Amino acid sequence: MWQLTNDSYLKFTTLPEILKRPDAKTKQISIDNKIIQEDQTENTEIRPKKVHMKPRLPVLSNLLLKPKQAPTSPRQNKEENKVIKKQRMEPVKSVVQIRSNSNAPQMVKKLTSEKLDIKESPLIELKPQKKLVTLDEYEIQEVIGQGSYAIVRKGVHKVHGEVVAIKVYSKERLYDPQRARAVAKEIQILRQCNHKNIIRLIKVVESNKNINLIMEYGGDQSLKKVKNLSEFEIQLVFFQLLKAVSYLHNKKIVHRDIKLDNILINAQKEIKLIDFGFATEVDGYINTTYGTPSYMSPEMLPPNPRYNEITDIWSCGVVLYALLFNKFPFSGHTEKELQMKIKKQDLHIQSADEEIVEVLIGCLERDVDKRKTADQLLKTLWMICLD
Numbered sequence: 092m093w094q095l096t097n098d099s100y101l102k103f104t105t106l107p108e109i110l111k112r113p114d115a116k117t118k119q120i121s122i123d124n125k126i127i128q129e130d131q132t133e134n135t136e137i138r139p140k141k142v143h144m145k146p147r148l149p150v151l152s153n154l155l156l157k158p159k160q161a162p163t164s165p166r167q168n169k170e171e172n173k174v175i176k177k178q179r180m181e182p183v184k185s186v187v188q189i190r191s192n193s194n195a196p197q198m199v200k201k202l203t204s205e206k207l208d209i210k211e212s213p214l215i216e217l218k219p220q221k222k223l224v225t226l227d228e229y230e231i232q233e234v235i236g237q238g239s240y241a242i243v244r245k246g247v248h249k250v251h252g253e254v255v256a257i258k259v260y261s262k263e264r265l266y267d268p269q270r271a272r273a274v275a276k277e278i279q280i281l282r283q284c285n286h287k288n289i290i291r292l293i294k295v296v297e298s299n300k301n302i303n304l305i306m307e308y309g310g311d312q313s314l315k316k317v318k319n320l321s322e323f324e325i326q327l328v329f330f331q332l333l334k335a336v337s338y339l340h341n342k343k344i345v346h347r348d349i350k351l352d353n354i355l356i357n358a359q360k361e362i363k364l365i366d367f368g369f370a371t372e373v374d375g376y377i378n379t380t381y382g383t384p385s386y387m388s389p390e391m392l393p394p395n396p397r398y399n400e401i402t403d404i405w406s407c408g409v410v411l412y413a414l415l416f417n418k419f420p421f422s423g424h425t426e427k428e429l430q431m432k433i434k435k436q437d438l439h440i441q442s443a444d445e446e447i448v449e450v451l452i453g454c455l456e457r458d459v460d461k462r463k464t465a466d467q468l469l470k471t472l473w474m475i476c477l478d
Contacts, residue, residue: 124267151297216398226296226303235311240264258304270285280344281391288335290365309363317356325414329358332407335364336466340400345373347381351413373400384426385419389434389457401462406452416441446473
């Protein structure tokens, strides 16, 4: 320490002299207290504030059904941590230890005397990556369909001019895991299908907010909007529907929502079965209720649903009945009344040819074991003439 004396010369003050001062002790105490406070602030745990964040939007690759890895037990984690700790604690050999190895000089001598044969690695040919497909390639046009979870828009490719239908699923509506898995299942099933009367999936484009299914354009007119079809046109439409259903059932796929709204028709009276949102693979029996009430089979109704792919045949029968007579075979003011009539009310068929009646009865048979399959219906007199 330096201080000025009376004779204006700098004088060095030693540590013992400083400690003899009356205020030295109080200053030292205040310094010690400050150090203790700093230590306490460093040791205190700073807890972050809880931030309420929105759940992450689902990713399509995570929606696709993958086998889950078995969770590791606490004991297994403890053993793995011990191994990692042991590896970290192992001492690294020093240069002295390496030099003390008796084999080292011979190894060096051998390496220097031998001629090294270094082979050149072959050149790796880099293939150009495929261009990512985005919705920017399409001109998005008007809405041609809308459901509970998705909307369907018409699209035109900007280069090729190909007309497509784009089914848009908003990820914000897919927080329900069951619904998200259904979308993944729909994509998987559509990728399996290759039939002229089933809508074709071209590609899937995923963005941060949406999952977009780009499909072939089957027209914007469903059977629900078509009126006054002739008997031959109805026969032709139903024949194509049975062909599509037969294809699905032979692949053990049940649609579960066959109805007038989900059958598109063009000017040439060619149909496309669409909307596989409720479709699933079946192996045995299913115990969950899906579909549209007026088209549901008796075995699909609550409280004890138990059905297989033959439930689609009942729905086909309802479609045929509605096309022929412009009304449903069973109706009710309430859902409970409708379910009761589907289970118990007799089927009333207006004047129709015997060949048509045979098909209707074969479809709308309450006994599942007696109900005809799609392949059997295609062999009836009314259908076989078109094959």
